[in-house]
Amino acid sequence: MEGMSYQRFPKVKIRELKDDYAKFELRDTDSSVANALRRVMIAEVPTVAIDLVEIEVNSSVLNDEFIAHRLGLIPLTSDNAMSMRFSRDCDACDGDGQCEYCSVEFHLNAKCRTDQTLDVTSKDLISADHRVTPVDFGDPAAYDSGDQQRGIIIVKLRRGQELRLRAIARKGIGKDHAKWSPAATVTFMYEPEIHINEEMMGNLTLEEKKAWVESSPTRVFDIDPNTGQVVVVDREAYTYDDEVLKKAEAMGKPGLVEIYAKEDSFIFTVESTGAIKASQLVLNAIEVLKQKLDAVRLSEDTVEADDQFGELGAHMRGG
């Protein structure tokens, strides 16, 4: 077994990249790898989120726990979360939040002095560290139109009501609490392979073709207006719903089309909460995966542990 290698060389092709959205292809690897990447993006890429709230004054209609929960769910810019420390591992502080390595302090001070309802939003949270601030969802175009973007509403205050608090944000992962998850949506699909039996399809009347094409809820197939041939317009629109297969069966034409899922190519869609960029989310996830593998990887001098790890040991030694 020594020296035997299962190493593959996955390829990534980026299709679309925006700040909070990424779409890419992952090829030449297994579903286990694709799924590990998905799971890590959702649950194990660290971000910063409010974890401790000290309320000084709260005369609003919402109780303290309610406000603390809402504060926790506000996404904070977490570009430096990877290099921060978990407060449980931090030896520079005793977890009181005054430490520059593991926590960021926020202050909120709002009081309504007018008859108009005051919206307390994430913009009212004053951060002690300019790198960690509430995510700005403000559409730049909205500023010009005078429509003020006020961030995420925390609570509304009436005349005389007041909210004063100190909050401490810490590094964490989505597995511990969903507020630390940087991912809004992470999903992948198996690239489908669609084979139309041209001979059988050619024997169908135009009406039959039309009915068959329309049996798919998503627009996967269409009829070429010139040739009258059924063509695949968007195979990735296929959701593995089997509707076209059932329709073919119902028409008495089983085998009209054959659809397989490719086992080794995946199309990922990643949306971020804004805490980190979608592209960074993918990179961080790979980094976290590598760290996890490092934790189990065996060095050359622990070959004796092969009893325990067997084939895997050789594999992990870089075979």
Add this chain to the structure above:
Amino acid sequence: MMCPVETPVGKACGPVKNVALMVHITVGSAPDLILDCLKNLELKDIEDISPGERAKGTKIIVNGFWVGIHRDPDKMVKTLRNLRRRHSIRNTYQSAMGKQAMGIYATNYQLRMVCIWLLFFFYDLSVSVILLQNAIVAIASYSGYNQGDSIIMNQSSIDRGLFRSLYFHTYKDEEKRMGTLVKETFGRPDRSNTMGMRHVSYDKLDDDGLVCHGTRVSCEDVIIGKTTPVAQDKAQGQASCCTRRDRSISLRHSETGTVDQVMLTTSADGLRLVKVKVRSVRIPQIGDKFSSMHGQKGTVGMTFGQEDMPWTVEGITPDIILNPHSFPSRMTVGQLMECIMGKEKVFAHYSEENEPYGDATLFTDLNVENIFNALHKLGYQKHGFETMYNGDTGRRLPAMIFIGPTYYQRLKHMAEDKIHSRARGPVQILTRQPVEGRARGGGIRFGEMERDCLISHGSALYLKDMLFDRSDAYRVHVCKHCGLMASADLEKNSFLCKGCNIRTNMVQVHIPYAWKLLVQELKALGIAPRMFT
């Protein structure tokens, strides 16, 4: 108000009447809706029929009035039957369950001092007083943690606030008058002059004997301090130091929370009255009970994070996974219809001109068939199924999963209020067996069937441990001569059988205290059960 389906299940079965203070009692109701429906089913109105036609149809009578004729009454009745969408007993179950649901019945709940109150952080809909949330429900067999009416809930959704609720519990007490001169008083009991103080924390009380609002309180902390004066002659041995007796109220031992509000007022009798409202947040956890609006209740069997949940190609993970076996025998088609129609309404593009309508029944033209077509046009599998992927492996699930939004209510039965265990604790005075009940810190009954189980396993020693050593183990000395219990002084190592008047030939036996009790009671009846070893 009387509901045709609401009834208690079982013994107290029968219609339920509720008469409110401002009730207006009606006799009968307008038949317009029924007439409209019948007209849609080809009823020929009495005004439109010619004398010759009468004989050709069957008379239709509504509320005692002849309204018209129908040519094909069989078909009409069949159609009417088809309008029913679920087993009516499910309506009955829902009527019973609605009473256990969390809800708002007054909007001033922040000020009210009601005994127990449950409330959602967020809700999507309220039907009269019941609060509902729109959960994304998948009907699937996944991981096996949703067998037999249990459900799997998405922990990430819970973290984000799904079914998070508030629990208010109000404690009250008053300064009762004892006799004409003596009166109880609120105040912090002082260990130096108060007797009967318990081994719990009195530190959270202010000088006035009440907790301050905003204080965190946990198991058995005293929240209302109250003492009564003790007459000096009654307080026997402790007369010198103790002038007062403790009558404080502490939190129930299983509860924790924050003091929300403290109210001090005067009761109708002119006595000082205090109410303390304690608030806690109830986050859904394993064992909590939830229900849809179709009598489909279930407890949480497991919570999974988003990454472990099955997902659709769009990245949707369900909030709740139900077991498919909950449906065939109960025939709650209504829930499936609610789900599929909800799904259509979620994705449909509605505007002011094109407002959502319909109820999935045959009464409107938005029936199930049309929902299928609408879903298909929106790009979804028309029966509401979706291909899903296993969260653990990333592989496609072999079956397609029915998934969509469904209203769910949270019921008041929560694991936190019921969880109980005991290692050691109080025993009954009479039998010296462990007491019963969670509130008293009692034992958990090891009943006949459990006993049978251990017998059939042949685990005799464990059985003895259960029923004897961990229950009411006791030891007596028996006179070998007469077989009756003798008195013993183990310190002096002296024994005496009063009947035989001998001091030797004794044997020590280990018996349950309950057996010792029975022997003594039989003796009192003139029966002498003798123990020979």
